[in-house]
Amino acid sequence: MRVVLAAALLLALAGCSLSGTAAAPGKKKLVVGYQSKTINTVTAGTLLRELGYLEKRLGDGYAVEWQDHDTGAPITAKMVAGKIDIGSMGDYPLLINAARAKNTELVSITGYNLRGGLNMVVVPPASKVTTLAGLKGAKVSASVGSAGHGTLVQALEKAGLDPAADVEVVNHQPPVGASQLEAGGVQAYAQFVAWPGLLVFQDKAKLIYDGSALGVPTFHGVVVREPYAKENPQVVDAFLKAQLDATRYLHDNPLRAAELVAKATGLPPEVVYLYNGPGGIATFDATLKPQLKAAHQHDIPYLKRISQDFAGVDLSRFVNDSYLRKAYGPAYDADTASTANPAKITGTDPACGVPVADPRTASELWLVAGGTQPAATPTCLLRQIAAAGAGKVRAAYVPDAATGTRWFADKSVWLREKDSYLPFTTRDGADAYRAAHPAAKPVTYAEALEKEAAR
Structure with a gap:
């Protein structure tokens, strides 16, 4: 490297x-x-x-x-x-x-995070790169010796790249690296909480690797x-x-x-x-x-x-x-x-009318006027968002269907399988799920909301 x-x-x-x-x-x-x-x-x-x-x-x-x-x-x-x-x-x-x-x-x-979800790799929004394999020959900003850097090295090896030869890691403090990503000085950014989430929320980056995929x-x-x-x-x-x-x-x-x-x-x-x-x-x-x-x-x-x-x-x-x-x-x-999260989403889902019982599907809506409300599943959350209407949602959170990583609903990659919607943090994760579940079909966030609004 x-x-x-x-x-x-x-x-x-x-x-x-x-x-x-x-x-x-x-x-x-x-x-x-x-x-x-x-x-x-x-x-x-x-x-x-x-x-x-x-x-x-x-x-x-x-x-x-x-x-x-x-x-x-x-x-x-x-x-x-x-x-x-x-x-x-x-x-x-x-x-x-x-x-x-x-x-x-x-x-x-x-x-x-027991799976490694606190560390992530992002690229500019317009980048055509969707997986770590696409970073071959790229400059990647990271804080050398940090947890984000360690995740990058392990993940690159798992993706079949040689961290010593296939990428150039540029040592940056997190805010400097974020500026470099936006300016085009680097092609990717590997960091720890909360920098990747911040850049994605600000529409300055898209997620290509969720550290939870590493399982460390x-x-x-x-x-x-x-x-x-x-x-x-x-x-x-x-x-x-x-x-x-x-x-x-x-x-x-x-x-x-x-x-x-x-x-x-x-x-x-x-x-x-x-x-x-x-x-x-x-x-x-x-x-x-x-x-x-x-x-x-x-x-x-x-x-x-x-x-x-x-x-x-x-x-x-x-x-x-x-x-x-x-x-x-x-x-x-x-x-x-115990490894159970002491902070769980609880309550009754106002759209589906059922208690939130499974942490693996529990989702949450934060409204502009008012606080948060629970959703039993991502599908139920979409119904709540559709019912709230345009401009009424402050943030909406869903767990990745495979890793459980909590992510922004509007930044997630969505699949529809039968009558359920499944969110993923990355395109790579969604593609891996589709390979094992061919009945699952891609759907955009806007399409999913439109279908749930018409129910």
Whole structure:
């Protein structure tokens, strides 16, 4: 793979904004590194900060300084230098953090997707490329060493391409890469939550690869400097309890949480809700699950190939759930064993008149005037949209019929099979389904709405 690399120290200085000042006299300072727009980390970052739960847990004796970054690399660099005490980042950056810092520990998870749906590859809307195989010879923007980059490498190999020779990966911070995609400087963009969803929502890109097709879990987590944690166990305990507070708030108030994150980050609420709402692409659960630990082990060989910052890591030393066990309480083991999304779409479908019972088909409509309403199936959702009328829908969400990835209904690829409509995140996914189900026929979103309006 021909990779254009920027120096690690430059990365450490890029994409950083500071919030807070030096601690007032008599107060201890806690420095937290987070990624505001990486909305899979909001329960340890943006939402946590907006709700003020950490400051409440710590009390008046502490001053919290929040440092915002675009990726995990600068957070790791500052943790190595002892300038950040607690940070949150994705699975690949976490491994780099463990290798470079050598004295940090992974203490909790923020959010995850067991199939890998938090990472995606998009191309310009007018591009004729519909699959990864079509990227041969292309320039692809990615943040080198990120979870999005790792997914790209694995997916290219699965598609029959040689990541070392068939594409050129250009190392960009996410916002720079997004601009390059729009300007034509690159032909594709491989990134992590929430950048692909944002670009598709803004009609600046189309999705050609859903990371869920890879079937490898991806996640984000919280890492602490071990010396700091040993000297300040009460701070780590307060942080984790505050994270659990924020997770409960997100589950209990999904729309309000999305609006708070949107206001703080500038992201559209509809995009935040795609990932963080009920049945969203991200499952928010702080427990350190064995599936995620296994995914970390799986990622190590790929990270060795794509990042000069990585030599190796002892995961048995790096992963430490003792702090979380204490903060969590007696339900920890049972909740660790469960992979059910705690945030489900529930209620009665107003169009089909049935309860929403199956998470695999549960869909959701967000109206301009009012909140959200549940749909038992994508077909029922189409009926709701048709009944609402033009200009009345703020956003509509459906799960991919094969992978379960939540996606925008109007950006999905649709098939009709008998009397049901099946949505897919990508054309490739729909084609794979048709190969096994020849009775399924392509239909456009507009055609599907028109047919349901005529029912």
